[in-house]
Amino acid sequence: MVRLPRYLRLLEDLEAAHDVISSEELAEAAGANAANVRRDLSHIDFHGVRGIGYSVPELKMRIRQELGIADRQRVAIVGAGNLGRALANYGGLGKRGFDVIALYDTDTRKIGTKVGEITIQDLECLDGDCRDKSFEIAILAVPAVAAQQVAERLVEHGVRSILNFPPVNVNVPATVSVRQVDLSMELQVLSYYGSRLP
Amino acid sequence: MVRLPRYLRLLEDLEAAHDVISSEELAEAAGANAANVRRDLSHIDFHGVRGIGYSVPELKMRIRQELGIADRQRVAIVGAGNLGRALANYGGLGKRGFDVIALYDTDTRKIGTKVGEITIQDLECLDGDCRDKSFEIAILAVPAVAAQQVAERLVEHGVRSILNFPPVNVNVPATVSVRQVDLSMELQVLSYYGSRLP
DNA sequence: GTGAGCTTGTGAAAGAAATCCCAAAGGCCA
DNA sequence: TGGCCTTTGGGATTTCTTTCACAAGCTCAC
Numbered sequence: 001m002v003r004l005p006r007y008l009r010l011l012e013d014l015e016a017a018h019d020v021i022s023s024e025e026l027a028e029a030a031g032a033n034a035a036n037v038r039r040d041l042s043h044i045d046f047h048g049v050r051g052i053g054y055s056v057p058e059l060k061m062r063i064r065q066e067l068g069i070a071d072r073q074r075v076a077i078v079g080a081g082n083l084g085r086a087l088a089n090y091g092g093l094g095k096r097g098f099d100v101i102a103l104y105d106t107d108t109r110k111i112g113t114k115v116g117e118i119t120i121q122d123l124e125c126l127d128g129d130c131r132d133k134s135f136e137i138a139i140l141a142v143p144a145v146a147a148q149q150v151a152e153r154l155v156e157h158g159v160r161s162i163l164n165f166p167p168v169n170v171n172v173p174a175t176v177s178v179r180q181v182d183l184s185m186e187l188q189v190l191s192y193y194g195s196r197l198p
Numbered sequence: 199m200v201r202l203p204r205y206l207r208l209l210e211d212l213e214a215a216h217d218v219i220s221s222e223e224l225a226e227a228a229g230a231n232a233a234n235v236r237r238d239l240s241h242i243d244f245h246g247v248r249g250i251g252y253s254v255p256e257l258k259m260r261i262r263q264e265l266g267i268a269d270r271q272r273v274a275i276v277g278a279g280n281l282g283r284a285l286a287n288y289g290g291l292g293k294r295g296f297d298v299i300a301l302y303d304t305d306t307r308k309i310g311t312k313v314g315e316i317t318i319q320d321l322e323c324l325d326g327d328c329r330d331k332s333f334e335i336a337i338l339a340v341p342a343v344a345a346q347q348v349a350e351r352l353v354e355h356g357v358r359s360i361l362n363f364p365p366v367n368v369n370v371p372a373t374v375s376v377r378q379v380d381l382s383m384e385l386q387v388l389s390y391y392g393s394r395l396p
Numbered sequence: 397g398t399g400a401g402c403t404t405g406t407g408a409a410a411g412a413a414a415t416c417c418c419a420a421a422g423g424c425c426a
Numbered sequence: 427t428g429g430c431c432t433t434t435g436g437g438a439t440t441t442c443t444t445t446c447a448c449a450a451g452c453t454c455a456c
Contacts, residue, residue: 067386068392183379
């Protein structure tokens, strides 16, 4: 469900004192209707207390479990260009349970240099012995022309989920899930709504 | 409609020789059903030729017009951190009709330095005489704590659309449209689907 | 204990989106 | 010119989502 991450973000941003929350409050933050929230939660088999609301810590755990992020997830970034480096430096991922454990590139001038705590590795290390930690999630931040090829290598080496930045569709087996982040498209959608505003 | 940008991207990536396209072809690229595509297009009052398909150049124009991007759009980026600079350097925006015309920050050590072609300006210039070009679209790439405040200033100075990267909801009047890009949420959704794969 | 006051959970209604399906219509070739 | 092939357009249907509305259930104060 596409709203669970929004609920989770709200819950995580709540002060610790706030240990119960109503569907109404959740709805407002998530930009939804209270009945909608209640259905979402009952759909993941999470139940509140009538007259009171939902337990914040329990709900957090339940949503994390539902999203498959009960434990911290290891993520690798492929492509150490401007975007790849910006992502590697971005603290927000860690805060939400995603540890960036590797940063790959093919440019020999970059390999070995550090970005924050992380040393850029040769993409060849994906296969070989220099790979020290496994990961199932990869962030693709390579040029569009390389995306398909790199995606295939990632899949070959056990990646199950890809967050794809270059503006091309990558074809992968049905056993891998891909999510596209395309800034131009976001701006276009924005422009669409912007041009229809009061 | 959220699929129009996807159609547009496909159409723009087509070789020039390809001047007619069927709903079937469009559907495959956009991950939709052919009937769905036909409805979308007839919904924006664009019509094809039976037995043949849709005219690629005409469809491109019609979609751009519908999205409100028939002309090139001017965009400003606020926040010259890693992300802001990466975005300013990203050529993909220009290719899709969005010109980054300014990059703002508040850090006096950054102001005046260049990122690619663009000189970083003081955010104060939003109001004053140092502002040389107007824009209606802004990309927010500031720290989460500053987001709301900066958004308000942008709105005050005529911005109509905001693409928001910091992981907080910004509250703006109904006359402004906001779109959130939250990487942690994308990863969470990815993880959700990833954990449900065959 | 008991009643007042909230808030949940869900059946039913309304609304939106996707899909099915096929008649209608244009082009192409013989 | 006429028939075949292809693909659109849109009525009808199904499926999915959102919202309404209210009984049921829990807590707290008295």
